[in-house]
Amino acid sequence: METVKNLEISLKSKKYKIFLGNNLLNQIDFILKNHLTNKNIVILYDKVLKDRLNILELSLSKVASKIASIEISSGEKSKSLNNYIKLCEQVIKTGISRDTIIVAFGGGVIGDLVGFVSSTLLRGLNFIQIPSTLLSQVDSSIGGKTGINSVYGKNLIGTFYQPIAVLTDVSLLQTLNKREILSGYAEIVKHSIIKDKVFFQWLEKNGPDIIMGNNQLRIEAILKSCRIKRSVVEEDEFEKGNRALLNLGHTFGHAIEGYLNYDGTILHGEAVSIGIIMAIKLSLKMGYCSKNDYERILKHFNDVGLPTSMKLYTSKIIDPLKLWKIMQNDKKMYKNHLNFILPDKIGKCTIRKDIKKSEVLSLLNEELRT
Numbered sequence: 001m002e003t004v005k006n007l008e009i010s011l012k013s014k015k016y017k018i019f020l021g022n023n024l025l026n027q028i029d030f031i032l033k034n035h036l037t038n039k040n041i042v043i044l045y046d047k048v049l050k051d052r053l054n055i056l057e058l059s060l061s062k063v064a065s066k067i068a069s070i071e072i073s074s075g076e077k078s079k080s081l082n083n084y085i086k087l088c089e090q091v092i093k094t095g096i097s098r099d100t101i102i103v104a105f106g107g108g109v110i111g112d113l114v115g116f117v118s119s120t121l122l123r124g125l126n127f128i129q130i131p132s133t134l135l136s137q138v139d140s141s142i143g144g145k146t147g148i149n150s151v152y153g154k155n156l157i158g159t160f161y162q163p164i165a166v167l168t169d170v171s172l173l174q175t176l177n178k179r180e181i182l183s184g185y186a187e188i189v190k191h192s193i194i195k196d197k198v199f200f201q202w203l204e205k206n207g208p209d210i211i212m213g214n215n216q217l218r219i220e221a222i223l224k225s226c227r228i229k230r231s232v233v234e235e236d237e238f239e240k241g242n243r244a245l246l247n248l249g250h251t252f253g254h255a256i257e258g259y260l261n262y263d264g265t266i267l268h269g270e271a272v273s274i275g276i277i278m279a280i281k282l283s284l285k286m287g288y289c290s291k292n293d294y295e296r297i298l299k300h301f302n303d304v305g306l307p308t309s310m311k312l313y314t315s316k317i318i319d320p321l322k323l324w325k326i327m328q329n330d331k332k333m334y335k336n337h338l339n340f341i342l343p344d345k346i347g348k349c350t351i352r353k354d355i356k357k358s359e360v361l362s363l364l365n366e367e368l369r370t
């Protein structure tokens, strides 16, 4: 039996645990017995996990009364309104009732989409997250953000809806390529820059081994990262205030993804990585953070191979004004102004509501013009 660590998330709407370890998939019947016994379970899984599905089904079949599995294609395109409707009908067709449990088995796209399906079917079905990418293990599977995309922007249709449990199995990361691991690592470093300088120092030392595949270090990094996210979400579940700090790098990042049409050219974590560097450059320009901290962050990103420039992803000249316009559609627009999360120093960020268009455009012009 593998060691299982757990972390409780205690929110007003729900309390639940993240179970974390190596090779947990075939122990789900034991780990989540209380949730699963005699239940009708519908697994919504990412197509790329087809060869792991039978391990999950076999384990679930030891306790469940009935299991149905539905395949979803990977990629942001699956988070469309049409696909959401199609998926709801497919789940309903399996024969669901109020005590059906939905299992989201996949990365961030699957978690967001399936979380939204779960929150709306029969006015809310219990769901369990089994995140399969580093990014979803450290970020999107916890905290209850669900959502699909509108033609006007990413995640504009969604809910806050917490899972009843999260099962995080690092063995699922073995088949990911380095780009996908780095994409998740960007969110881990993000958490350290937001709230924990000691964790950042630890990452400076251990980052390369985490990326290379050391499972013990990966478990530790995920745990440390989830603790930071927990502390923020427990304080502000519905993002009325400080939860927005978790969006460090995302205002720029989402705009970059939008600029590149969410066509898979850039991964979410890569866009966030570039977005964090843009945020710290803006912070330096505004006089909020020191050159030393800026250089230290940049050095760590370069050391581990995190991308720091959008220019890597297109051969065309990038139009700063177009990027700015995409930012205006971001759901982080409040009362006609954009919030920027800017680092003051490593381990502390501030939500800035007073950044002028001219300041952002000047940064983008310096950054993007060839």
Ligand code: GLY
Pocket: 139, 140, 142, 143, 145, 243, 246, 247
């Ligand atoms: N990914 C940021 C949040 O969950 O609030």
